Each structure stands twice: as C-alpha cells, then as structure tokens.
Amino acid sequence: MNVTEYIASGILESYVMGVVSDQERREVECLSSVYPEIRQELDQLSSTLESYALLHSIEPPVSIKTKLLEQLTFDEPGKQETIIRPMPVDIPSSPTYRITWIVAASVGLLLLVFSFFLFSQLRTNQKTLASTRNVNQSLQSQLRQLRENQLQSDQTLALLRQPGLRTFALHGNEKAPQGNMLLFWNTQTHQVAVQVHSLPPLPADKQYQLWSMVDGKPVDAGVFNATNENQLVQRLNRSVTRADAFAVTIEKRGGSPTPTLSTLLAIEPVKS
Structure with a gap:
C-alpha cells in the first residue's frame, strides 16, 4: 500500500471532520493502527482542528443561562404531586438574542x-x-x-x-546481418573485453558467449549481453592465453561448456 498517496487522498481530513461513511471510518481506524504514518497524520489533524476551534470559540452571553433557568422547574423534595408545566414553544423574539445567534x-x-x-x-x-x-x-x-x-x-x-592490446571487429553473418561489435584482447595480460555496437536483443534466459578457437577447438571466453548503452565496454571474466580465431554464439544464461553451432553469429580469425 502507498501510504503517501493514501494520506494525500483527503480521507483523513474527512474523517476528522466526521463526514465519512461507516466503511470509510472503519478503514481509517484499521489502517491507522497498522501504519504509524497514518496515525501520526490523524493526531496532527485532530490537534490542529481542536486548537483552531478553541482559539476561535465564543462564550454565550450570561443572560442566556438566567433566561433558561427561569423557564425550567425542578421538583421540591417531599411533594406528592408532580406539577407539569408546558415547555414554552415560542422562542423569545428579542433582537439581541436573535442577532447573537x-x-x-x-x-x-x-x-x-x-x-x-x-x-x-x-x-x-x-x-x-x-x-x-x-x-x-x-x-x-x-x-x-x-x-x-x-x-x-x-x-x-x-x-x-595497456601494452599488448589487439582489437578485432566482428560482423554478424546471415543470422545477424546488422551485428557489429569490437573485441579487445590483451596478449600480455590475457584480458578480454567486448564493445557491442549492434546485436539483436535476447530473451531473459539467453546470453551471447565468446569463444577462442585453439587448434580448431572452441574454448569458453566468457558471456556478455546485447547492450549498446553509452557504447560501454564489457570486460569478460575469462582469460585468453591463445587464440587462432574468435567466435560468438547464443547460449543459455551463464554460458555453455560447448558452443551451439546452429546459433553461430560471427567468427573472426586472429592474424599474426
């Protein structure tokens, strides 16, 4: 529940003023017992209204009390008979009282x-x-x-x-004709990174995987995502000590121990 939106809805003011339905009243009382923010807001609204009412309250004229007492009759102890007097129906038409009210x-x-x-x-x-x-x-x-x-x-x-850095441009085949990315491989530190310019987006359970080909055998070089946000470089968590070529396939999220050849999107030989 969004407490801020509920407080801003105006129902708490209506509750304090006594103009809510029974269902709304029960709802406010229930929520105020669960959320301290609502209880604090209710207390603050009640205190504000009470202070304002006391500040601007008007004392009725003293003569009204005397007038009311003159019109009331109280039974005296010991009397057997109760005298019933009719209540006055007409309100005094004195201009002073009328103007006061x-x-x-x-x-x-x-x-x-x-x-x-x-x-x-x-x-x-x-x-x-x-x-x-x-x-x-x-x-x-x-x-x-x-x-x-x-x-x-x-x-x-x-x-x-860093010295020893080599850069390769990988372009997509017929399965990804618009595919375009750069591969950075440092032959001294063996670090690998990719910068995706354009690759098709993948489902949440899939990732792109880079492979280094060594003597015709694929070696896992790490996985990366098809993002081109700000052309950021993604550093892979695998070291590549040797490579005759680099290839890219689509695999399950987290990578696969062997490449899925049917999803091969690009391959680039490493020239000496």
Missing part, C-alpha cells in the same frame, strides 16, 4: 470554511514536499548512474592503454 452561526460557518482552506493548503504543501522528494530520489539515481559510467569509462581507458 446569527452572528455565532456566521462565525461558525466562517471557521468551517477557513478550516477547510487550511487543510487544503496543508495538502498542497504535502504534495509539493512529496514531489520534491521524488525529484531528489531521481537525481540521486542519475548521479549513481553517472558515477558507474565514469568508473566503467576509467576501467575501459586503463584497459585500452
């Missing part, structure tokens, strides 16, 4: 509208904060990617600067 009702309505305005502003600020956090996370992810690319570039540059 109208003003109180108007102030209450204004407070309610202003409270919704404050909640709306709070929601807007929370959405802005959430958007800022998402942008920050995206920038951090891009920064990590740039650092990884820089590290890869440094490693590639170090590989290309």
